[in-house]
Amino acid sequence: MSGQAASPRALLHLLYNSARALDVVQTAREMGLLTALEKGPVTLGELSTQHRLVPGRLYKFLDCLESLGLVQREQTTDALVEARYTAAQGLSAAAEAVVGPHSLERDREKYNWGALYGHLPEVLRGERSMPRDSFDWPPSTPEQVAGFEASMAAGLGPILEVFRTHGSKLWKPGQKLLEVGGGDGTLAARLLEEHAGLTVDVYNLPSTEGLVTHTREKHALGGRLGFVGGDFLHEPLPGGYNAISFVRVLHDWPAETARMLMKAAHAALPSGGRILICEEFRTPERLAAQFFWSYFLMGVDSCVSRLREVQFYLKALTELGFQQPEVLPGPFELVVATKA
């Protein structure tokens, strides 16, 4: 794949055809064509025989995928059936994540984005916002709290993976973690299942206590999964922990608040205690994955929701006196630093 961005005009043509483009991608996924293409190169002849498809029609179908930049074609003769195709590595996994049955995008559709759709001039002028009964930040009604935390838990996959990859380096038996803004406790529960000697307290707004209780019961975790109700904007973080984590929390707040929270963690940790920060650090691909929220949150001023470069955190942690800030690799990176 060239990896080059489409020209503005090409991109706009594709955007205009987005419903049809999705139909093509979904069909390719469902018919197993993406997997075959990813194992490629494969010729049009082979692909149409394997899947019992009409070569001339499949060629046009593959033109659609090629225009989207999802496959590359080599054509050295005039014979259509000899055209050879290769898909971008990771295409099947990407299609699964974005258009598959458990797609994050599908989950986002339940939010009332239609309240802004077609009204962006008023939204941008500050004359129209997301109705608070549709979405409030932080979530206010019990339904909003439960719906929001369930959405967050559904998107934990890449986070669980980075924690799993570095688990043996991160945790020692007997350690206690404070999971700040820890949602319904799903991440905490998964960490507890993987690390027998660990205990975790979720620190979250008091309104989420019932959700964490439910998670504790669902995973049969007893006293290993605790809950500390509080509001980190108005109270210090509690002490007594070896590590404090912020997972998809700091990016919701302006830089000053994010720094204030890292400072609160520094104050609460003992010497040798660690801060862990995991969220989507800003890259072009992640900005694209964030498109829905960039759009939706135009109507919600109380939620800053910005993807920050990882350097922001490394600099802030060093300035606060944390030592050896390190970026552990993974589908979302994990920043870890130690209090001197």
Ligand SMILES: C[S@@+](CC[C@H](N)C(=O)[O-])C[C@H]1O[C@@H](n2cnc3c(N)ncnc32)[C@H](O)[C@@H]1O
């Ligand atoms: C974007 S969610 C992330 C949830 C979870 N860490 C995850 O990644 O799935 C932000 C979390 O911060 C919590 N939160 C928001 N404002 C808070 C506050 N003032 N004090 C404590 N927690 C807060 C929310 O309730 C929510 O659980």
